Amino acid sequence: MVAGAELSQPVIQVGQDLTILVFAPGVSGAIAQVEARFQGRRGPRVLQPYYDLAKLFRKETLVPEDASWVFLAGPVVAFMCYLVVPLLIPELTTYSLPLGYMGDILGGGFILALAGFSVALAAAETDAPYAQLGSSRAMTFAALIEPSILFVTFSVALITTTDLPYAEAAAARSSFAAAIRPAHLLAALAFFLVVLNDTGRIPVETHSSTLEFGMIDEARTLEHSGPALALLKWGSNMKQLILYVLLINVFAAPWGLAGSRQPGAIGLAVVVFLGKALAVGLVFTLIDNSFSKLRLFKITEFMAAAFLLAVLAVLVLFLGGGA
């Protein structure tokens, strides 16, 4: 390795956080723009989410009469959670950063679940029926998708004998046969469906709808306003990008990450990552525009499909994966 201009690891780690923090609204804006184009509309500017956030931060916060401090703490806790997760996942580097081995896939999942829980709790604090309906639905469907996440974790554990996202990415990178092995593809596909569910995309939820009856995640934020709403919106953009990181850099395409600490390599990794995130966003937009939303009680079918894929991944690994 060339000595000299190397970034220290904490700096890279902060860089991972900043990448998510700064670019998350932009990626959402770009996806919204592409989606509008597919529908024959001109669509909002790519930078529109940033303007929205700036506007919301200037506004005042209104709190419902009966709500306690939890109502305002929820968005903050969620936002903090979304800042912690990027420290633990292979976003820019192939090697793990300090404490990266501390948080395995389940650890990251727990932190994301804590974020979802605190938003739901804040929504339940209000007396508003739609916010409460959203929070109860969000928790219900989170519980239903959980088995798929567990089985994806199991298959990662069987492939790598750890449950570190870094190890799974390294396993997929190690050879062509490892990248196309059925267990890996199935786990990737199952995780894709999980991401589809968790980002509130079309077979499960219309993410830009204003119709309360179909809402799940969106309904939770209806009562918030001002900076709290800004944190929620920013947080949901960050959550989307974090899930994209996991989908891309652990399962779908763990290539193009920096293998060294050179500033150039890290910078290139940021660009490559954003390109990959936009490509994934494009896939999600295509799905958004070519399928219709499932009825609420049909969502279990979607969950069953994700579970099926994850179970098959584990099955294939148990028999013939190692032999």
Add this chain to the structure above:
Amino acid sequence: MIGVGVPVAALVHSQVPSAFSGVAEGLTLVVLLSEFAMLRAPLSRSQIRLYSFQSLAVTALAAYVAAARGIPDLYALAVLSLGLKVIVVPLVIVRLLRDARVELVASNRLSVATMTLLAIGLAVFAVFVLGSLPVHSHSLPAAAFNLSAAVILVAFLLVIVRSDVISQAVGFFSLENGVSVTSLVVAAGLPLVVEVAFLFDLLVAVVVFGVLMRVHHGRTDTLSTDVLDRLKG
């Protein structure tokens, strides 16, 4: 490279299957997944389309095994199954459906999520039962063998839980697909005559089911088998 703690590569233990078994298992999985999709498919038409797609996967598997193992006979089988199972049989069923002119909605006896969970249970059962058999070979893609048994059991489930003639026929035909996958991965060198005999079986089944469908529809004016448990005066 620079890393903290354990180098990541050292953590990757599990042995990677060869590219041959990877592809063979992948194609078998496509066959199995389309079987699951058939279980879910709400319309008879989409079920038939799925059957055609499944047969295409079997054809691809035959062609792949032929190329990878160097068995030219299997190319002939691939061509035959492309012509018969992907094109002719689905066309015949669609034609029968058109003549019947009844509602295209296939009937479920159970909810989709329940059916899927049941089918997952069956698949797990099949995979573990066959996994405990002492069939081990260097060149055998083991998971593909087990998964093909899962295809067969799930096809049985399709025949059981659906109560319309089309689903039952398609279930039976796809069962044959499962059998051909098994023969392809276990005994790729099976003489062509035996394979062609399988296909001939399928043709006979198509004729029989066609006659059955027509007679049933002629008598009851529906394709549902639910009316069959009623006594006739």
